[in-house]
Amino acid sequence: MMAPDLFILFIMGPVVTAAFLAAFHKRDLLQRGVSLTVSLGLWGLSVVGLLSILQNGIVVLRMGNWAAPYGIILVADVLSMTMVVLTMTVAVAVVAFSLRTVEHAHQEHFYYPLFFILIMGVNGAFLTGDLFNLFVFFEVLLIASFALMALGSQPGQLRETVKYVVINLIASTFFLISLAVLYRTMGTLNMADLAYKIQMTSGELDPTLTILALVFLFVFGTKAAIFPLYFWLPGPYFQPAAGLSAFFGGILTKVGVYAIFRTFTLIFRHDPSVTHELLLILAALTMLLGVFGALSQMDMKRILSYHIISQIGYLILGIGLFTPQSLAGALFYMVPYVLAKSALFLIAGVVQAATGSTHLKAVGGLQSHSIPLSTLFLLAALSLAGIPPLAGFFSKFIVLQAGMEIGRYGYVGIGLLGGLLTLASMLKIWNGIFWGEETGDRRPVPLQPLLPGVVLLVFFIVGIGLFPGVLYSVAQVAAAQVSDPRVYIAAVLGPDVLW
Amino acid sequence: MEVPYILDALVSVLLLLGLFFLLTGTFGLLRLRDVYARMHATSKSTTFGVAGVVLASLFYLRYLGLSSGLKEFLIIVFLFLTAPVGAHMIARAAYRGGVSLWQGGVVDDFKKWLETSQE
Amino acid sequence: MVTRLFFNIILAFAWCLLQDEISLRQFVIGFLVGLSAMLFFPRSFHQERRYFRKVTLSVQLVFFFVKELLIANWTVVRQVLAPELKIQSGIVAYPLSLQNDVLITLLANMITLTPGTLSVEVAPDRQFLFIHFLDVDDVEEEIRIIKDGFERYLLLIAQ
Amino acid sequence: MSGFLLISLILLPLLGSLVAWPERWRQRLAPAYSLVPILQLLVVISFWTTVQAGEGIQCSWPWAPSLGLYLSFSLDGLSWLFTGLISGVGVFVFVYAAFYMADDPTLSRLYRFLLLFNAAMMGVVLADNLVLLLVFWELTSVSSFLLIGFRSHRAAACEGASKAFGLTAIGGLVMLFGILAVYAEHGTFELSVLLADSTSISTAAGLCFLVAAFTKSAQFPFHIWLPSAMEAPTPVSAYLHAATMVKAGLYLIARLTPLFADDPTWSATVTSVGTVTLVWGGVLACKQVDLKALLANSTVSQLGLIVLLLGLQTEIALFAAVLHILNHAAFKGALFLTAGTVEHEAGTRDIRQLGGLRPLMPTLTVAATLASLSMAGLPPLGGFLSKELFYESVLEADLLLTTLAVAASCLTFLYSFIFFHGTFFAPAFHSPQQQHASSHAEQHSTLGLIAPIVVLSGLAVLFGLVPSLAEALVTPAFTVMHGAPPLLHLALWHGLTPALWLSVLTVILGGSAFLLRQRFLGAIREHQAAYSFNRVYSDSLTGFTRLFQWTRALYMTGSVTDYVRYLLVALIVGLSLPLWYFFGVTPPRVDMGGIALPEYYELGLAGLMAGAAVMCCRAHSRIVLVLTLGLVGALMSIFFVLFSAPDLALTQILVEAVSLVLFLMVLRYFSIMVVVPQPHISYARGLNIGISVGIGLLVSGLLFAAIVGPSLPSPIPSYYLSNSHLLAGGYNVVNVILVDFRGFDTMGEITVFSVAVLGVLAMVELGVRGQRPLGTMFMVSFPSPILQSFARLTLHLMLVFAIYLLLRGHNAPGGGFIAGVLTAVAMTFQMMAFHVESFSQEMPWKPLHLVVVGLLLAAGTGLGSLLVGYPFLTSAIGHYSFPLLGEIELVTAMGFDIGIYLVVVGTSFGIIRTIAED
Amino acid sequence: MDFVIISVIGVLFGCGTYLILQRHLLRVVVGLSLYSHGANLALMVSGGLTRGNPPLLTTEAPYVDPLPQALVLTAIVISFGMTAFATVLAFRVRQVYGSDVVDELAGGEE
Amino acid sequence: MITPFVSVVVLVGITLSILLSAYRALRGPTIPDRVVALDNISINLVAAIIVISIRAQSALYIDVALVLAILSFLGTVAAAKYLLRGKVIDGSPLHTRRPG
């Protein structure tokens, strides 16, 4: 259906676009037009790509025509391609939102080029089948996010960028350390090759692998913001412009989650009773502490920032339960949650545009100001809180169903409690911003033009809620591919690999 | 690879000579009383010491056919060009930065000139 | 134009040095490389004339310098390793006859590399070169060597 | 066909709620929404024969079969009764609302929310799939939330809405747990399958459903949300919070009753919760002075009564339960609407300020009194019938229950009388002017505000006078619950049964309490319970928020130092355990083969490196810090030389040079040469040192484990070594890896590098300039002619050297990056010797363009291979001969390398220039 | 040799940590640089520090493992970009805030 | 064949020389002293690289030595300029700044 070579476009398309836009960084119309066109085009392409993979199986690209494990390969399986589709969906929404909201000075200072580099890094991280290459793409998305976070050089931005930079660079260093240990022990960096070698050995590497699993968990967990590594997140994610917050909050931490997902299903599956049990404990603590933090806040964007953490907990829970159903659940969780989170951050941006603040005490009564806005918020927020029949409900439903099936009632209970507290904090935002006294200055900004991006995201939230079976069947295929590493290994190393 | 003993001896002597001057420069750096005096040691002895070592490698590697020795020559030229410029830059910076001569110096034309040109 | 050509030829030779191979092929490549470097990184050049005389003088200067250098290092070794340090140092203004910056640079460098002296500063009007003397007892002797030795050669080259 | 008719009950309101009239006619067309419940009622009536015959209607569509989800609906007697209630009461409420909010511009929105609720409620009672039921169940909560908070500018409304949503959401989540448990046990969500299956659901799952039912039906201790929900407009209160939504819980209990027929835990839980709610609600109702609050608490109490009956599970009790559901809907609907009309006309709902409305509103007085009397359980009204059955049920049970039942009925009697007496019959409280004003208002009072009440209380009377009507309506529902048609028959006169005597006793006690109410009511009303459940709720809410704020403030200090500490301590703690296991529990056999022994000078260099690192820590002035860092970098390159890595050594040195310049350039913005006082040895310093030592040991330990632990052989190095020239045309394997084998890494790497310049440009050019640097404290001095002449001479030599390194990169140490940084160093040196602009303005290009061209060149080299049908970055080798130059080997990877070169030159130069110009 | 280098890496990481935990932003940046030096050495160690010729096919076998060298090169370049960014960030923070003391940059959590 | 042995001796000697210079770099007392000491160290490192390449019988590291010499010079000049003017690279002499 889709030529395998075209999958490179999800990585190289953005970078060529970025270079082009950087060259013409003062051309206003060009910047916006090209950005929208390219993001829409890549979005469409990503959907076609996903369909193609669902139909024809995993696509493997050899960079430079070198076979694994010698060259770098890109692997587009359902999991990674779903992430790419998700990324591009959010990207389209963010670009649509940015067209109207990005300050002219910021646009002239490489807002769009940096954003496309960010997309390149994210897509690269999702698609790569090589751990060192994953490191490289992590760095790509990191430096793009550094630059975007600091864009504007306001004191608050610079301050938070410092935190973000320091923490992430530390994590990156340990990523390198773990790669060093990995190469020393396993003699390869290719994920499929690693998985293959681990499958072929009989336990003598297990202690080393457990150590490695923990270092990788530290690295990816820091990026994903799980307990006890999440402390850095809320501050920096509060700062940037709303469109970026949406992308950061929606997609960036998910790269870390994806990496955990990938490594803990493909590579570190030697001793789930240690590694995955640890994931479960961390997931529970992440879920609770994140939402506790959210409840303690009085600003919409801050509440949303803390919620990122809490929701990460659910995803890790799905991975930690480590059954095909729970993995499908984790992937299913990812999609609506990312959509809702991004939509909510964009809505926060609209609120900011309309009133100049997102603080619950400074704003109020927006419901009467814009019914579409408040409806969109409610749909996204209730989805996040897991209220049926919105997509978020089924996310929670599937993960918890998986937990019930293997009798992990405690974690199911914590998951439900987390859902309740999420609802409480969403209601807090609703009460503070959309209901209550009409406070806060109203700026004469037409809000309707800011909404198409949000509408797109909410459309999918509602759509998935009404037809959960579609995404679930995708998630099941993904889970089937992920649960049995042999599928992945055979796709990468060739079907005639010796077992 | 084997080398004729005369080359072996030449290289060893040059190396040891180089080391000797390098160490001399460093001793000067440690012993002399102010930064200007110390720079005398490093700009001359150290440069000379490196030159000795480079010469050793020039002969050695050229004999082994690994190098025509032209690049080593380039290094020597470069070192002899840069060491004084560097010393000059530090000296003027130190002087203007207020690092005084040891014991105030017996003669200081520079100070006089600076004072008159400031007026 | 001539200066540039001369410089370009120097660059081509430098290329051959780097390649460890002096041949026409490398020279041509070196010339092209040097040309492109000069095209993409254009900088102004001083006018230079009478190369051959200058080259001869330069070679003489090099030999003179190497001789002084050897003496210098021995002096420094003696001073550094002497059991007692009884050095009276100071900065002396040396009146310059040269006016060309490149040649002043060469002079200053050679002064630094010779015993007991170190160039500290050139006056902006090129009137003086300020030299740090490790031992001010030898000032006259040193200044004579500079005046009659290094600076004389350089003045000849400058003409 | 009947299936579609069935789901039309849900689709009609759902579609209706999506209809938005155009702004101009919105107010006038709003009442048209009332057509929906009317149509629904007709549909419900059309099912009468089916239900009467004891049959049901089932329909099902696949939704997400892989998840066990089906859109399956079923109608039986029980759901039919509820559909009737929803649509029937709906008709009255919709009509009433049209008049009640005639001039309110939000009426249309109210209708749409009500329709949404209506659809959800229909869904709850019709859903056959448990998940589907939960979907509608939560939808009722959402619509209730929107309706309670309808007057969103009032803080109390928002608070009430959240409280209702929050508490019912607890139920929803617990129910989800129960549903999942059921699925884990039985593998299905279909109610009909579960009900048909003889294997019963486990008690634990059952209790989950009960919690949901209790929250929804405002059972103790979740009852607190219902009085707060009275902030909703009165039609909403009548519809949701009296007649329908609160009965969803009852529906759920009733629906599941057959499954728990012999479950004592279920029965005991339901009965006891119902009893407590019954009594406690009655007490609270008596205390109230607000008409709606009184009714709300009475609703709590009445719901408790029904729950109690459902828990008893006897035939009489179940029959009484369904009967009372019907009766309660009628009289409570009427009473809520009465409260609304009274407020609408008199402007207040405070019972102490009301009174004497009888002459002004005679019709309303009659209707409301009859409804109240029905609630009080007096004959010949509907309430009497159900109360008689209630007494019979408790008499069958035990004495304690009977006593409590009588007490509760007395309370019911009392508050019913307080309600209608206080409103209509008590002496007027108003001053004459107010009286006049309200009577003036009453003349405008339309039929629409009275008629629905009259009809509803008429129904309450009718159910008493014609018991067979009520019996006919509830029998199908009862049959579903009980599994068999009822043996008993309703009649007003049952003979002198014990139940009748209890009724008499109730009237006597209740009547005396009413007469004596002045003695104690005032005192009770004044006396605020020291600790109500509402207080518990709000205090725990604020308490938790404070706790969360406090704990967050404890660790979220905003200081990056703290965050780094957490991170590293987590790492130390997390990794030391497996490392201990690795070395301590299963010590590996150390294989020293292949590990080279160090030479003396290598040890010395290692010591130097360690010393330099420590020197960095101890450097007091920043410039020494920076220079020492440069020393560390230089030593790194020596290590690379020792490790036979010339490319790395070159790269490291050059990078160090540029970094050094960069550091020195920004240094002037920091306090220069000021000796930074070392912090005193303190807790923090000790902690820092501890963490530092820990991390150092940890990293060493980690690598030590990697070295001594088992390892697998790698085919990769030998592959690279044997194929680098053969397949990729390069002798420098490292460079071939960089531009070919793993060229994709390099693509990412130069992207990182390019972004650095974009980020720096943006960071420096945007935002405020801030304070000027401390440059003024330095002596102004002229540029050094010595340096300048030297710079002039060396620029092109260095450039030629750079190009030499670039071109030879594929076969010898060098390559795009090294050449690029060397070029940047050369340019930096020019800028140092001259002014930044005197150099940069002479250049015929801009750094940004160089970056872009380089990036596009690198990308283009890779993408070019796509055009000829090879994967991205596939390289090609060609040999070409040129005049004078001879034969030259060209590899496309060279294009890639040149791209790298351009990016690196542009970026390095761009960054340095940007800072220099600032 | 491996063990010597491992010890050096440990020292680099220890000192890096100490600097990262210092009060001044510039020291933090220097600490991060020490970290990346340590990580690069670790990558070198991962190839096994066997004595051999550089992986240039113009010299004679045995060669050392070329892959770690390529990885380190990439890592050096990336960390160079990162350090450049971080340095300029520190400088802008100092400019805009008037302070580079990390404690004074605390906040942002309300 | 005494060169291999002599080269080790020389390398140890150079290491010693570097260590002694490091003492000056630590002691100071003035910043220029430290700069001079660090410059001396890097020149010693150049010598070390050359000796290592003699030991390894490889000309590959000559380039490294050359580049290190360049770095050493550049660092010294940069530090000197920093000490002298606070600015490593001077802005426009005419103070023609871009607006912004």
Ligand code: NA
């Ligand atoms: Na508010």
Ligand code: NA
């Ligand atoms: Na590279």
